[in-house]
Amino acid sequence: MTHHGSGAPGRIGRRLAPEAHRSNALHPGAWWVWALGLGTAASRTTNPLLIGLLIGVAGYVVAARRTSAPWAKSYGAFVKLGLVVIGIRLVFAVVLGSPVPGTHTVVTLPEVPLPDWARGVRIGGRVTAEGLLFALYDGIRLAGLLICVGAANALASPSRLLKSLPGALYEAGVAVVVAMTFAPNLISDVRRLRAARRLRGRPDRGVRGLLQVGLPVLEGALERSVALAAAMDARGFGRSAAVSRRVRGATAVLTLGGLMGVCVGTYGLLTAEGASYGLPVLACGLLAALAGLRLGGRRSVRTRYRPDRWGVRAWLVAGSGLTVAALTVWAAASDPAALNPGVVPLLAPTLPLWPAAAALIGLLPGFVAPVPTGEQAPAPPRGKPPVQLRKPPPPLPEETS
Secondary structure, X not given: OOOXXXXXXXXXXXXXXXXXXXXXXXXXXXXXHHHHHHHHHHHOOOOHHHHHHXXXXXXXXXXXXXXXXXXXXXXXHHHHHHHHHHHHHHHHHHHHOOOOOOOOEEEEEEEEOOOHHHXXXXXXXXXXXXXXXXXXXXXXXXXXXXXXXXXXXXXXXXXXXHHOOOHHHHHHHHHHHHHHHHHHHHHHHHHHHHHHHHHOOOOOOHHHHHHHHHHHHHHHHHXXXXXXXXXXXXOOOOOEOOOOHHHHHHHXXXXXXXXXXXXXXXXXXXOOOOHHHHHHHHHHHHHHHHHHHHHHHHHEOOOOOOOOOOOHHHHHHHHHHHHHHHHHHHHHHHOHHHHOOOOOOOOOOOOOHHHHHHXXXXXXHHHHOOEOOOOOEXXXXXXXXXXXXXXXXXXXXXXXX
């Protein structure tokens, strides 16, 4: 169980936010909007100091507001995956070279001769410090994006997120949620089996330990798949209501037309010639797509049990992520040199003041989101204070003769 009241983040957070229960639980979509905002900000810069600050913001919020659920333990795996991505990017830069020219040679590898049709591609050769630094910046940017997505995966409940999807996207949402929960369940199974092997005095590292742990993990994954299929069949998954042909045709026209309008509007916003028509076409496309999803939801026969509400705290959490993204995009357009430091010549990156201040806005969920208590507590009754149960007194000692 994660104890949030013993540390400084928990003490400060409890002053501004209540303890989480079913009636005030934060909407899972707010966590994803916040995390995608941080990821958008990380993708708009190659400054390692600013990306490190964004990663620190995400890590602080995860440490302050994650629960003891299985998916909350996957954040560390995403951090390790980000380090692996940085290492792979550096290996590619060493073996395949870098498009950035440089004058500071680190090492010269034997170059493999290639045919004429592979002109422009080389294997081996001269490795420069400028090329390695460019690859390091690029790898840190990819790692920051992965870590921000891992923060959303550790904070948002996949099942509650599926419950909030519109009816037209329910089948696709189930597939996405099953894919999202695969990694956390796999990590928890590996940890559980390794701990069991250590208690029995058996090796849990190396190739032998990996092979002996892999088979039970695969067996557990198959058992969960069978149980999930049985649960979906028992709940009537895939059954649809009968709708008229006119409604089906209107749904298809609105959805396809809306998606085409979104594509055309986005293209117009990205080009200088389409700035006049980009925003109106994008708005019309979004409205048409939403109307199509609304009509398509009539085919889905399902109900929501205790639907999550998008309250004021959800707006604050989502708005903080969107604000970080908007201010970073604006800073990248106004001062691109500060957010994308050059590597030729070799210069130490500096932390830009205003983008760094904008990144700190992402800390807001660590103070306004409800504080988890390990287990999701039930909602207190309305109009009555919660009953405080006193601890029973200890039993009296037996009299001796």
